[in-house]
Amino acid sequence: MSNYLIKYCFSILMCFTFSVVGLMLSTPVQANTVTAVRIWPADIYTRITIEAEKPILYKMTTLKDPERVVVDVEDVDLNVVIKALSEKVSESDPYISKIRVANFKPKVVRLVVDLKGEAKPAIFTLPPAGDYKHRLVLDIYPTKDPLMAMLDERDNPPQTVDVTANNKSTQVVTLPQSTDVPSVTVDSNVAAVKIDEGAKPANTTTTNSVNAVETTSQTSQTSATLQAEVSKEVPDNKPSSKGLRQITIAIDPGHGGEDPGAIGATGSREKEITLLIAKKLKAKIDEEPNMRALLTRDGDYFIPLHMRVLKARKLQADLFISIHADAFTNPAARGSSVFALSEKGATSASARYLANKENQSDLIGGVSLNVKDPLLARTLLDLSQTATINDSLKLGKAVLGNIGEINKLHKNHVEQAGFAVLKSPDIPSILVETAFISNPDEERRLNDSAYQDKLVLSILTGIKKYFSTNPALAKTKVALD
Structure with a gap:
């Protein structure tokens, strides 16, 4: 009888199993949503x-x-x-x-x-x-990246030649490639303009020497116009009329696009506040006679951390300032902070927490981890950059001291941690935590235009104080190629 029960139970179990499997096979897998x-x-x-x-x-x-x-x-x-x-x-x-x-x-x-x-x-x-x-x-x-195109134009400007009556040689005048005018050969001996073979100009008649000079003059004006447009965005770090080299400051508004950064209690987003402050800081710096500022981003889009560093280096920046308004686990945390890079480790638990949080920006903002960029590998190496870090600490101290006059400081000294965005080997770089957006009172102040103006002036004053004791010298770039 016991054997009969065992066989009976086994048959029921098998029937149940086949029924479940059949149901699973007959039920369509739900599509992704x-x-x-x-x-x-x-x-x-x-x-x-x-x-x-x-x-x-x-x-x-x-x-x-x-x-x-x-x-x-x-x-x-x-x-x-x-x-x-x-x-x-x-x-x-x-x-x-x-x-x-x-x-x-x-x-x-x-x-x-x-x-x-x-x-x-x-x-x-x-x-x-x-x-x-x-x-x-x-x-x-x-x-071709627009920034890289501008830099190429700056580094390789169109060649122009002035034509004079005393010049007896044949000279070639090449117009910028962006125009539709063919290159021309100016021969002052025969006072004519020869059109290159293969070109299809609208008018192929010869002209006199006056017109030849006008052609060259127009070419020079076109080149000058192009260079002026490039100079608006790409500083050349040449001495000004007063003998002072123009100082270039890269301003990095944290986060952007897919990466909102920290979010305040009332919904304020760090990426929007940092962009507002960065634009105001740029405007103030541009008012200085020997300073020019450039933004790593000027809109709501994401830039990987290493590209922010590379942009600053391509622009031959003298300083790199990253603007943030972060959050902490405790909403009571408040105060402004300034950070520099650390080669050895974070100077506090909070500095380590913030660095780890900021370094996750690439994952949140969206960077393919499968892309192996050799420039990234070379730029973000833990290079021996003691001199640059020392300059970063001096800059940070000057900025922190002035911010302390308008807001409470979270720490009274410049902290250090392994922020990826500060890893330029040859540009003094700091990260400014303007205030804690997770603190309701500081979130309100960060959204206040008057407070933003005070904050910007305090950062600019700190920058000027830094340069008063650390004058900008000729740039010696560390090659990463």
Whole structure:
């Protein structure tokens, strides 16, 4: 009888097991759900972000004539969220003209990104970080970075030649490549302008020497105009009329784009406050006769930490100042702080906490961890940079002392920690925590325009005090190539 019961129970168990397995096989697996889409347009690149409940599977291809990027997002439903992506494209977007979204086949949504010109797409996924779930990130970069193009123009200006009556040699005048005018050969002996072979000018008639001189003059004016435009953004660090070399200061508004930074009790976002303060600081510095400031970002978009460092170095900055308004676990924490880089370790537990938090910005903001940038590897090495750190400490002390006159200080000395954004080997660099946005009273002050103005003046006064005892000398750049 016992054997019969055993066989009976076993048969029932098997039937139950087959029933469960059959039910599992017959029940369709639920598709991934897109929960949010965002577009961050900027001069340096445009970012498209798709956020979903589960890891996102995708395939990307590029097409030409016209320029397009096609992304097939697999195992997702065409819901209202992902459909809204096409409505988020701005007419002023420098790289994207429109986005089309439709079902390519069941459970596959196709995105067709129509571009305004040739571009370089980069696509990658990110695991959950901060308040974000799984993300698919598509970055549309120009074929040449605008900043790098300006620097190339500065370093390799168009060559022009003045033509005089006493000049008996044949000289070539090359116009900037951005114009449609062909290069011309000016021969003062025969007083004529010869058009290069292969060029197709509108008028091929010869001209007299006066017109030849006018052509050269126009060329010089075009070149001068181009150089003036570049000089607005890219300082050349040449002596001013008073014999003082122009000082270049890189201002880095923390966070941006996908990375909001810390968020205050009433919803203030660190990325917005830091940009406001940074723009005000730039305006004040630009009013100084021998100073010029440049921003690592001038809008709401994200820049990886190492790119902020590289931008400052490419611009041959004399100082690097990163602006923040962070939060702490305790909302009662208050006061302003200034940080410099540490080679050995953080000077306090709070400094270590803040450095770790800021260094996670790349993961939250969205940087592909699979991209191996040799410049990144060389720039962020733990270099022996004792002299630069000592200068950073001097700068930090000067700035901290002046900030202390308008706000309580969290610590009365410059703290140190391993902030990745401060790792330039040859630029004194500090990170200014303007106040704790997690403190309700300080959050209110950070949003107050009058307080922002006082804060900016205190930082500028600290910068001027630093240079009064540490004059800007000729730059000696540390090569990383």
